[in-house]
Amino acid sequence: MASLAGDIRRPGPREIARLLAPFPGRAAIVTRIALICALTALVTVGYGTPGAATAVYIVFFLNRPDRMTSVVMSFALMLLVTVIIGIVMIFAIFTIDQPPLRVASMALLSFGLLFATSASKLRPIGAILAMIVGFGLDELGLAPLGEAATRGLMYAWLMVAIPIGVAIVVNLVIAPSPRRLATAQLARRLRLAAHRLTGTASDEERAAFEACMREGDHQILTWLKLSTLEGTLTPADGAALRQAASTTAILVATDFAASESGARLPDACAAQLAATMTQMAAMLEAGGYPVDVKLDMPHLPEGAALPALVLADLRAALEGFAVPPAEGAAAPVPASEKTADPPARSGFFDADAFSNPDHVRYALKTTAAAMFCYVLYQQLDWQGIHTCFITCYMVSLSTTAETVEKLTLRIAGCLVGALLGTAAIVFVTPRLTSVGELMALVFAGAWLAAWVAMGSARIAYAGMQIAFAFFLCVIQGAAPAFDLTLARDRVIGILIGNVVIYLVFTRVWPVSIASRIDATFKALVAQWSRIARAADARTRSALAAGALAQYGGLRQDIGLIHYEPLWVRPEPEWVASRRRALAEIEALEAPLVLAAGRAGASRLGEIAERLAAGDDTHGQAAQPAADMQTQGAEAVEDRTADPALDALQSVIARRFGQIAEITRPASATETTTDARP
Incomplete structure (x- = not known):
């Protein structure tokens, strides 16, 4: 292992170039978003609807890769906005002529919605709702008459309804079906696995293979479920493709064979498996799926325990790729889970909604920051910087690290x-002579912003802000306008909002991401312990897919530690121990998947459980890697009749030794310091 897990820092130029690189499907959804933005600009400018820039920006929240999700989200948002406008009207009746009461209502509604954002299933959209309600009450206060306020609410509804209508039509016409995306993703995974197995994968393909392995199968299964609702997937095809969606066994076995010299398959065997995967991928790309897959593999030489284990797993996974379980067969329950207490029923609120003070603190901090910005631009009589109020809701998250990362991307x-x-106002807008040319300008700006927004989560939010600032500059009304002060004021407002949020979230009740990392780490260790004891291949694959995806989220959280200020961030020793523990879990992943269900595999699960020893303390997340190497070696000495299991234990011991070698200088320094009187 060249480095420890979780070594994620602020992206540099080379990393940004990698994040901006194209991948399958990116150009398609980016072009679709840009087209919808251009058509929305045409409708809003043609009818002179106020808030044209905001209407075009809303398009970025309405679209997903498949048409079914995009259409459903559009209808749901339309219903939600209608309800919100109704709530605003009710409050406006009592507060429109009483500014103190209106401000108090804004603060009260903001606190309630933000509390629900932190403590309930409203989390994805709660902050946006709080921002819309608060800003809506503010705008109604500017209306001189009740009739003007009513007309303003109607325009607010149209501001959302126009992009939703355009998005629904465009998505129904040109967006791909969820089944097509599911089969295309399965085909991509098989092709990447074929190249990885034969050693012909480029650096970009190896990175894509790793990303696919960490994604799990949740998105593919969601697409298949949407295909059933859409009516494009028959029950028989749905059962077969749901079975095919679980590619974890193929990806893990392929990665192990390619990364471990002792597990490498003979060239002829690897070439035959790769050819089979390529043929299966071609069938999936054509809209079908492979059936009756048969592999006649040559016998491996005597003593090749690891290659034989990899070959057996790959053969079973490929031959049963699209073979659904027998009708009526229930998914087996792992032995370790039979005595477990049944999970609590999930309600609207989280289990700790009314016991964890962090939920109340989050709502208070964000509301206080937003109301400070509101009072600031009202007292300055500078409506142009009202974006500071919006910014407070857009960038505030539950932990300090996430909030600072988001405001960095927003700036x-x-x-x-x-x-x-x-630049467009100065060099392009003066030359516009028709609405078609304005549409072309909007299309170009939206395309560039969407390319960033539809990429990795590490830079996606920056793309949303590029679009927001660009549209506010170039779409200033029903005709071309050249007011540079608008761009200046919007940027000043965004910067003020970011500064206020940063000061509040780092100085008032700062919440480190460390507690979430520890909780997730414990859950991940427990998951791998269950995998080690799972005898059924379907259960093992489902659990492993979730664990691999959870590892990716945990690694990202550890990387976010670098965004926390020094007075909030845990000690360097804490970070190093978590990175080391995560690296040890990564070393166990493939052996646990390959050994699960074999006699004696529980010994590997015990090693995983030992990784959690001491995790309840703040300074140490796991036993030192050197101790784990000794435990692995002792396990190898305890021979069983299964040479493959012994070989896997040897791999674990060697990997733990590499981790110990990496951490030895820091450990040695720490030991010397502790030994001094």
Whole structure:
């Protein structure tokens, strides 16, 4: 292992170039979003609807890779906005002529919605709802008459309804079906596995293979479920493709064979498996799926325990790729889970909603920051910087690390978007002579912003802000406008909001991401312990897919530690111990998947459980890697009749030794310091 897990820092130029690189499907959804933005601009400008820039920006929240999700989200948002406008109207009746009461209502509604954002299933959209309600009450207060306020609410509804209508039509016409995306993703995984197995994968393909292995199968299964609702998937095809969606066994075995010299398959055997995967991928790309897959593999030489284990797993996974379980067969329950207490019923609120003070603190902090910004631009009589109020809701998250990361992306994105928008005002807008040319300008800006927004989560939010700032600059009304002060004010407002949120979230009840990392780590260790004892291949694959995806999220959280200020961030020893423990879990992943269900595999599960020893303390997450190497060696001495299991234990011992070698300098220094009187 060249480095420890969780070594994620702020992306540099090379990392940004990698994050901006194309991948299958990226250009398609980016072009679709840009087209919807251009058509929305045409409708709003043609009818002179106020808030045209915001209407075009809403398009970015409505679209997903498949048409079914995009259409459902559009209808759901339309219903939600209608309800919100109704709530605003009720409060407006009692508060429109009483500014103190209106401000109090804004703060009360903001606190309630933000509390629900932190403590309930409203989390994905709660902050946005709080922002819309608060800003809506503020805008109604500016209306001189009740009739003007009513007309303003109607325009607010149209501001959302127009992009939703355009998005529904475009998605129904050109967006791909969820079944097509599911089969295309399965085909991509098989092709990447074929190249990885034969050693012909490029650096980009190896990175894509790793990403696919860490994604799990949740998204593919979701697409298949949507295909059933859409009516494009028959029950028989659905059962077969749901079975095919579980590619974890193929990906893990392939990665183990390619990364471990002792598990490498003979060239002829690897070439035959790769050819079979390529043929299966071609069938999936054509809209079907492979059936009756038969592999006649040559016998491996005597003593090749690991290659034989890899070959057996790959052969079973490929031959049963699209073979659904017998009708009526229930999914087996692992022995370790038979005595477990049944899970609590999931309700709207989280289990700790009314016992964890962090939920109340989050709502109070965000509401206080937003209301401070509101009072600031009202007292300055500077409506142009009202984006500071919006920013407080857009960038606030439950932990300090996530909040600082998001506001960093917002600042970078808004500066880039304002620069592009200002350049367009100066050099392009004066030359526009028709609405078609304005549509072309909007299409170009939306395409660039969507390319960033539809990429990795590490930079996606910057793309949203590029779009927001660009649209505010170039779409200023029903006719071309050249007001540069608009771009200036919007950027100033965003920067003020970011500064306020940063000060509040790092100085008032700061919440480190460390507690979430520890809780997730314990859950991950427990998951791998269950996998080690799972005798059924379907159960093992489902559990492993979830664990691999959970590992990716935990690694990302550890990387976010670098965004926390020094007075919030845990000690360097804490971070090093968590990175080391995560690296040890990574070393166990493939052996646990390959050994699960074999006699004696529980010994590997015991090693995983030992990784959690001491995790309840703040300074040490796991036993030192050197101790784990000794435990692995002792397990190898305890021979069983299964040479493959012994070989896997040897692999674990060697990997733990590499981790110990990496951490030895820091450990040695720490030991010397502790030994001094």
